[in-house]
Amino acid sequence: MGVTNKKSKAQDSADGRYGPKQMSSLQASALSINGPPTLDGAATLDGAATLDGAATLDGAATLEKAAPALRKALLTWYGEQGRDLPWRRSRDPYAIWISEIMLQQTQVKTVLPYYQRWLATFPTVADLAKAEQQTVLKSWEGLGYYARARNLHRTAQLIVERHGGIFPEDFDAAIALPGIGRTTAGGILSAAYNLPVAILDGNVKRVLARLVALPKPPAKAMNQLWQLSEQILDPQQPRDFNQAIMDLGATLCTRHRPSCLLCPWQAHCTAYRQNLQSELPMTESRAPLPHKQIGVAVIYDQDGRILIDRRKQEGLLGGLWEFPGGKIEPNETVEDCVKREIKEELAIEIEVNDRLITVNHAYSHFKVTLNVFNCTHLSGEPQTIECDEVKWVTLDEIDSYPFPKANGQIIDAIKARVQQG
DNA sequence: TAGACGTGGTA
DNA sequence: TTACCAAGTCT
Numbered sequence: 001m002g003v004t005n006k007k008s009k010a011q012d013s014a015d016g017r018y019g020p021k022q023m024s025s026l027q028a029s030a031l032s033i034n035g036p037p038t039l040d041g042a043a044t045l046d047g048a049a050t051l052d053g054a055a056t057l058d059g060a061a062t063l064e065k066a067a068p069a070l071r072k073a074l075l076t077w078y079g080e081q082g083r084d085l086p087w088r089r090s091r092d093p094y095a096i097w098i099s100e101i102m103l104q105q106t107q108v109k110t111v112l113p114y115y116q117r118w119l120a121t122f123p124t125v126a127d128l129a130k131a132e133q134q135t136v137l138k139s140w141e142g143l144g145y146y147a148r149a150r151n152l153h154r155t156a157q158l159i160v161e162r163h164g165g166i167f168p169e170d171f172d173a174a175i176a177l178p179g180i181g182r183t184t185a186g187g188i189l190s191a192a193y194n195l196p197v198a199i200l201d202g203n204v205k206r207v208l209a210r211l212v213a214l215p216k217p218p219a220k221a222m223n224q225l226w227q228l229s230e231q232i233l234d235p236q237q238p239r240d241f242n243q244a245i246m247d248l249g250a251t252l253c254t255r256h257r258p259s260c261l262l263c264p265w266q267a268h269c270t271a272y273r274q275n276l277q278s279e280l281p282m283t284e285s286r287a288p289l290p291h292k293q294i295g296v297a298v299i300y301d302q303d304g305r306i307l308i309d310r311r312k313q314e315g316l317l318g319g320l321w322e323f324p325g326g327k328i329e330p331n332e333t334v335e336d337c338v339k340r341e342i343k344e345e346l347a348i349e350i351e352v353n354d355r356l357i358t359v360n361h362a363y364s365h366f367k368v369t370l371n372v373f374n375c376t377h378l379s380g381e382p383q384t385i386e387c388d389e390v391k392w393v394t395l396d397e398i399d400s401y402p403f404p405k406a407n408g409q410i411i412d413a414i415k416a417r418v419q420q421g
Numbered sequence: 422t423a424g425a426c427g428t429g430g431t432a
Numbered sequence: 433t434t435a436c437c438a439a440g441t442c443t
Contacts, residue, residue, distance in 0.1 A: 103439035144427025181441045201439045
């Protein structure tokens with residue numbers, strides 16, 4: 001029963017220090033004391049030139065000198081204000097690894113219920129390793145970035161095969177595992193084994209960018225930021241330090257309205273000293289997201305079953321199920337698109353009937369409109385031309401298959417329609 | 422090295 | 433409503 005947390009003695013004593021975080025509402029209004037931004041155009045890369053002289057804490061020597069005070073202030077603050085998070089109550093490398101993967105580009109609040117359910121479903125590495133991928137993806141359904149789930153599954157098998165079922169303590173071995181990069185490796189090794197390995201997640205980037213008033217977007221200064229993170233890390237308490245600096249970024253040194261008056265690093269922060277905390281870190285402007293129009297078919301057979309297909313492993317939503325369809329070509333009606341795509345991808349003939357629903361959805365790098373039509377199967381056995389698998393399923397069975405978020409609205413619409421008769 | 426890769430929250 | 437952001441990794 002690996003579900004329950006096995007607490008070490010060190011853990012028990014440490015837990016008492018983590019009080020629930022209380023954010024004061026005073027901080028927000030206090031910030032308005034700071035005058036208007038002095039840095040025109042600082043939010044864009046082109047304004048970099050106006051930041052001359054901002055990098056006060058530039059040299060490694062300066063940081064080296066300030067490091068002991070910074071560490072002490074941060075760890076004291078963490079002891080009083082650190083968040084009480086379930087994975088921090090564990091020293092089980094497996095549980096910590098799961099949390100680190102789930103937390104990639106995902107907020108704590110979103111992860112919490114998934115984390116609890118996951119450990120109940122897959123209590124140990126061995127349980128995860130021997131599970132079916134479909135079960136793994138179903139547990140991940142809704143969290144996004146599904147390569148994380150596929151990599152988690154594969155890595156569990158590698159840990160069983162190559163590491164005796166125990167997450168490796170060696171950095172090079174850890175980073176060689178699928179889905180584990182430099183930051184995640186550092187997060188796991190420091191949290192699980194208290195090893196002095198630096199991290200550089202979104203929180204740390206923002207905190208450090210402000211601490212030194214980094215005159216460029218973090219993406220353009222990764223080497224420098226990694227160097228800073230390594231230099232500032234407390235070699236005596238790497239576990240608490242890494243957790244503490246992330247908490248600082250997540251609760252005080254936030255993107256908007258940072259709570260500088262409560263910050264343990266206020267006295268050392270170059271951005272605060274120059275009143276640039278609202279302008280930093282710098283960001284690069286992006287091009288607007290492309291928008292795709294998609295034709296989607298909900299195909300019924302004579303028995304009222306519905307045709308679904310499993311997407312290929314690689315790429316967007318890999319391994320998940322979906323309703324077949326494809327991109328609408330220029331000068332093509334949605335109905336023509338649906339009929340054409342189904343013939344091309346599944347080699348069957350269908351009749352396109354009425355529109356079921358229209359779903360708008362935004363992915364990280366493009367937007368889609370799903371134009372969903374009810375269809376009737378006319379002839380042909382579905383072939384797996386553009387997918388890994390096809391299946392006729394009943395409405396009761398459909399809930400056991402992992403679907404992307406945007407498909408959830410389609411399933412709801414099908415159910416609503418069936419109930420109406 | 423920059424783009425692919427999800428979803429929910431927020432201003 | 434739109435745009436940006438949040439405990440990144442892979443190619």
